[in-house]
Amino acid sequence: AQSVTQLDSQVPVFEEAPVELRCNYSSSVSVYLFWYVQYPNQGLQLLLKYLSGSTLVKGINGFEAEFNKSQTSFHLRKPSVHISDTAEYFCAVSEGLQGAQKLVFGQGTRLTINP
Amino acid sequence: DSGVTQTPKHLITATGQRVTLRCSPRSGDLSVYWYQQSLDQGLQFLIQYYNGEERAKGNILERFSAQQFPDLHSELNLSSLELGDSALYFCASSKGGIVYEQFFGPGTRLTVL
Numbered sequence: 303a304q305s306v307t308q309l310d311s312q313v314p315v316f317e318e319a320p321v322e323l324r325c326n327y328s329s330s331v332s333v334y335l336f337w338y339v340q341y342p343n344q345g346l347q348l349l350l351k352y353l354s355g356s357t358l359v360k361g362i363n364g365f366e367a368e369f370n371k372s373q374t375s376f377h378l379r380k381p382s383v384h385i386s387d388t389a390e391y392f393c394a395v396s397e398g399l400q401g402a403q404k405l406v407f408g409q410g411t412r413l414t415i416n417p
Numbered sequence: 418d419s420g421v422t423q424t425p426k427h428l429i430t431a432t433g434q435r436v437t438l439r440c441s442p443r444s445g446d447l448s449v450y451w452y453q454q455s456l457d458q459g460l461q462f463l464i465q466y467y468n469g470e471e472r473a474k475g476n477i478l479e480r481f482s483a484q485q486f487p488d489l490h491s492e493l494n495l496s497s498l499e500l501g502d503s504a505l506y507f508c509a510s511s512k513g514g515i516v517y518e519q520f521f522g523p524g525t526r527l528t529v530l
Contacts, residue, residue, distance in 0.1 A: 334515055334516055336518065338521075344523060345419060345421075345507060345521040345522055345523045345524050346507070346509075346521040347419070347521070348518050348520075351518055353516050392460065396515050396516070397515065398473060398515045399515075401467055401472055401513060401514065402465065402472040402473035403448070403450075403465060403472070403473060403511075403513065403514060403515050403517075404450065404462040404465060404473050404475055405450075405452075405460075405462060405509075405519060406462070407459060407460040407461075408459075409459045410459065410460070
């Protein structure tokens with residue numbers, strides 16, 4: 303079974319500073335990776351996904367992530383954060399066979415933006 | 418708005434009771450998933466249904482059961498509730514299959530007193 307490790311449980315940054323949220327996954331032949339964001343009292347919203355192709359994936363709200371197979375990582379980055387980016391961020395890997403599918407989530411990283 | 422609806426939004430009940438959580442998937446999605454989010458366990462996959470059939474099972478307790486109806490809505494039944502069942506329960510839907518993203522509903526917050 304796959305596993306996902308988010309290396310930081312909390313990340314505080316100042317507004318307009320860059321941020322990187324780290325995610326490592328357990329190795330597999332085929333990997334499908336996702337980053338979701340959860341704003342306070344809301345459900346999860348997809349930020350971006352990696353299925354194949356270019357290792358640099360661009361998502362919504364100015365976020366991007368880089369898939370690194372040799373380091374089994376899928377770190378999320380944003381060059382300049384805003385107060386509105388305060389939320390919990392989840393890295394996930396999709397696994398399954400023949401129509402059976404589930405997302406395996408990391409423990410989440412709470413991003414706090416300070417003015 | 419993801420297009421996935423869940424009812425009720427909040428549920429407060431007592432230990433030993435039984436509750437039913439309801440989910441309507443996005444139009445066109447055949448697959449429904451249930452997840453539990455708690456402080457100690459994080460986000461855990463419970464179960465998946467595809468077009469009415471159970472397809473995958475995760476860390477779902479025997480006291481919990483689910484089904485997907487012909488109109489594709491799904492219900493998660495939790496019985497003999499314990500304090501530790503207090504959590505946020507999310508439903509998600511997708512077209513089914515490993516490469517498709519899952520769209521999440523707003524969740525049902527269950528509090529067991």
